[in-house]
Structures are given as structure tokens and as C-alpha cells.
Amino acid sequence: MDAFLWRALLGGIGVALVTGPLGCFVVWRRMAYFGDTLAHSALLGIALGFLFNLKLTNDFELTLNTLLMLTTLGTCIAIAAILVILQSQKRLATDTLLGILAHSALSLGLIALAFLQGQGLRIDLYAYLFGDLLAITYSDLYWIYGGGGFILLGLFFIWQPLLSMTIHEELAEVEGVPVTWVRLLFMLMVAIVIAVAMKIVGILLITSMLIIPPAIARRFARTPEQMALLASLFGCIAVGIGLYLSLYWDTPTGPSIVVAASLLFTLTFLLPTL
DSSP, X not given: OOHXXXXXXXXXXXXXXXXXXXXXXXXXXXXHHHHHHHHHHHHHHHHHHHHHHHHOOTTSOOOHHHHHHHHHHHHHHHHHHHHHHHTTOSSSOHHHHHHHHHHHHHHHHHHHHHHHHHTTOOOOHHHHHHOOGGGOOXXXXXXXXXXXXXXXXXXXXXXXXXXHHHHXXXXXHHTTOOHHHHHHHHHHHHHHHHHHHHHHHOTTTHHHHHHHXXXXXXXXXXXXXXXXHHHHHHHHHHHHHHHHHHHHHXXXXXXXXXXXXXXXXHHHHHGGGO
């Protein structure tokens, strides 16, 4: 295999290993819309990255990819923090807040990119929306595995409190679980994963990697820990199949991975009735 294929496979597996356990809580806590909100806000982070790239002087030795990663990460974290703050009010439901934040951030990002393109800057918007796995660099792999390792370590430490909150949040709070802080940490983890993984399947499809593999694993797991491990395994299988389909039929890699995951879900869903 060529080097770019190894990088693509390693990058996809790295993302799948992290989105599996984290996605289990997204499924259990019914937070798919939250993932979409952060994914949409990532486009605003990309626009800010290109803007800063135009404004920064040579004193800052940052590559464009690193700058885009940092601005996207910062934007996703800011949106997650804003949501936690806004959830303290009772006038608007959480799904309404998510809708406002998602569409506002997406629209601001598109407008900012339109202004930048009007100044002669060429931006491959398709690659950011739907991913470009075959273009992964070694720098991207450092971000994926470094950020992924940090997420898995943090998830290990808050696993029991987060699981208690998922089962019964009020009871967990009575038992002494710092609900607000654990919820904030979890949201920040999702934000980091979306920022790091956007190059794999793209902004519009990243939520699918947080939802579909855990949904497949749910049919076979007997414990939460089993579901987390199986979700990572099915995510890795979807990456391998999607990458193969992309190379064989010359299709976009990100959507091919999502289609592969969807086919796995369909097969496992029909399995008991065969």
C-alpha cells in the first residue's frame, strides 16, 4: 500500500477508536442534535482560520492546517460553553437553543467564507464539508492520535459519573456527582473530537460516526463497556470498508465510510429476522 493509503487508514481508525465510546454517550443521552450543532459551528472555525492566516505576520510559524485545527477547536469549545451557560435559563428548550446556535454559526461561517473568496482566496469547501481522508498528512495523524488519546483518558476518569448522570441525572446529583462540570467536560470532549475528525468524514457527516457505530453495537452489547468497545470495532470496520469502496469505485471517501457504516447497521438490524 502507498503511504497516503496507510495514513488514511490510520487516521480513520484513530477517529473510530475515539468516536465509538464517546458516541455511546451521545446515543444514550440523545445528544445527536448537539453533535450536529458543534459540527456546523466548525465551519465558522474554518473561516476564522483562513482569516487569521491572512492577518498573521511571519512571526507566527503556524501551518495553515494547524491554524485551522486550532480555530475550529476554539470555536467548537466556545459553542459548547455557551450552550452550557444558556441551559441554565428556563425560557427556551435545549433543542431550540441548539437550532439557533447551529444555524447561526453555519450561516456566519458561509458568509465569512464568501467574503474571503471575494478577496481572491481559493477554498475547497467540498473537502471541509464532506472530508478528504486521502489527503491526511502526518501532522493530521499527530492531532488525531494526540487528541484522541487525551479524550479517551478523560473519558476513563469521568466514565462512572457520566454513566450515573445518563441513568438518572437528579439522583446522581444527590449522590454528589458534580453534574454541571461533568456535562461541560463531556461537551468539550465532543467538541475536540469534531474539530480533530472533520478532515476524515467532513463537517456535515461527522455526527454519523458518533451515532451509527454505537447504534450497531447496541444490538450485541450486554454492558456499557462492551458497547463502547464494540462501537469502536464497528467504526474501524466501517472505515476499512469505506476506504476500499472509495478506492475501488472512485467515490468520495467520507461519504463512503458513512455508507459503509449504514450498510453494517442495516445488516445487523435485519440479522435477527433472517
